[in-house]
Amino acid sequence: xxxxxxxxxxxxxxxxxxVTLSCSPISGHRSVSWYQQTPGQGLQFLFEYFxxxxxxxxxxxxxxxxxxxxxxxxxxxxxxxxxGDSALYLxxxxxxxxxxxxxxxxxxxxxxxxxx
Amino acid sequence: GESVGLHLPTLSVQEGxxxxxxxAYSNSASDYFIWYKQESGKGPQFIIxxxxxxxxxxxxxxxxxxxxxxxxxxxxxAATQPGDSAVYFCAENEGSNYKLTFGKGTLLTVNP
Numbered sequence: 001x002x003x004x005x006x007x008x009x010x011x012x013x014x015x016x017x018x019v020t021l022s023c024s025p026i027s028g029h030r031s032v033s034w035y036q037q038t039p040g041q042g043l044q045f046l047f048e049y050f051x052x053x054x055x056x057x058x059x060x061x062x063x064x065x066x067x068x069x070x071x072x073x074x075x076x077x078x079x080x081x082x083x084g085d086s087a088l089y090l091x092x093x094x095x096x097x098x099x100x101x102x103x104x105x106x107x108x109x110x111x112x113x114x115x116x
Numbered sequence: 117g118e119s120v121g122l123h124l125p126t127l128s129v130q131e132g133x134x135x136x137x138x139x140a141y142s143n144s145a146s147d148y149f150i151w152y153k154q155e156s157g158k159g160p161q162f163i164i165x166x167x168x169x170x171x172x173x174x175x176x177x178x179x180x181x182x183x184x185x186x187x188x189x190x191x192x193x194a195a196t197q198p199g200d201s202a203v204y205f206c207a208e209n210e211g212s213n214y215k216l217t218f219g220k221g222t223l224l225t226v227n228p
Contacts, residue, residue, distance in 0.1 A: 004159075031214050043160075043205065043218035056215045090159055092216075100209050101148045101167050105216065107159035 002027065004093050004108035012114045018079040021111045023091030025072050031055075031096025032074040033105070034066060037088040046089075049074055050096045081115045088112055124203060126223045135193040135226075139206030139219045144187060146208035150216065151180060151191045155202045163191070163204075193224075201226045 005024040013019050025032050033056075034046040045058040049068035066076040072093075078085055088110045095103040129135050141149070147168040152160035164175045166182050166189075173180050179192040189206050203223050207216040 033214055033216075035216075035218075042220050043207075043216075045215050045217070048214045050214070056213050058215070094214065096214060099148070099212050100214055101165065104162055104165070105150070105214070106162060107152070109157075109159045 004091055004106055006089075006091050006108040006111050008111060009109065010112045010114075012116060013081050015081055015083060015115055017081050018077060019081060019113060020075055020077045021089055021091075021113075023074045023076075023093075023108060025074070025091075025093030026106060029093040029095055029106075030072050031094045031103070032068055032072065033092045033094075034074070034076050035090040035092065035107075036060070037090055037110070038086075043090070046076065078113075083115050086113060086115045124221050124223045126225065128225045128227060129196050131196060131198060131226055131228050133196055135191075135196045135200070135224060137191045137193075137204050137222045137224065139189040139191075139222075141187050141189060141206065141208045141217075141219070143208060143210055143217065144184075145210045146217075147211065148209040149180070149182060149189050150207045150209070151178075151189075152205045152207060152218075153200075153202045154205065154221070160205060196224075196226050198226045198228055200224060 031050045033048040048056040068074045090110045091108045094105045150165040151163040154160045166173045181190045203221045205221045206219040
């Protein structure tokens with residue numbers, strides 16, 4: 001079974017631009033979460049989607065948005081990029097049913113975003 | 117690959133020794149805890165988890181201990197191998213939220 005797949009793996013953007021990152025969850029998984037990882041702040045939760053609905057949201061500005069499609073694939077978008085948005089963006093998937101303890105949360109390899 | 121978490125607590129052990137990585141969590145309402153391993157340039161890899169109604173759980177070469185009184189979690193790795201070298205994160209979750217809160221991580225270095 002294929003793991004969580006994220007594209008692109010590396011990208012460089014200019015301040016003020018926008019970026020879209022894509023995530024394909026493990027087959028059969030309906031929950032997709034996004035995390036930002038930086039040296040200063042560590043791993044921080046962005047948002048989580050289940051069956052095309054956002055169930056949970058972290059404390060990030062409105063420039064960060066996401067969506068989930070009917071096939072469970074997800075995208076996240078960051079508009080008006082700032083230098084501080086440079087980070088590793090990680091996607092995680094799980095079956096998403098009931099309590100997380102019955103549904104292992106698996107991570108992808110991440111998308112490295114550099115804003116210049 | 118690139119690395120994240122450049123200023124982390126570090127633990128250096130000799131190959132074959134046992135390792136203990138500690139984590140203090142913040143939310144007394146958290147009821148589910150996970151340990152992840154992250155190698156350079158890769159995403160976090162699930163190691164072992166534990167629910168708050170347990171205080172110990174064992175896997176293959178790993179054991180997680182949970183002390184809810186002092187909000188402390190530890191990961192024990194038996195017979196540590198060079199391939200265990202990585203950053204280890206604890207994560208906590210409350211209720212049915214799929215919203216993990218991660219600790220800062222510990223860099224484990226295994227010397228041959």
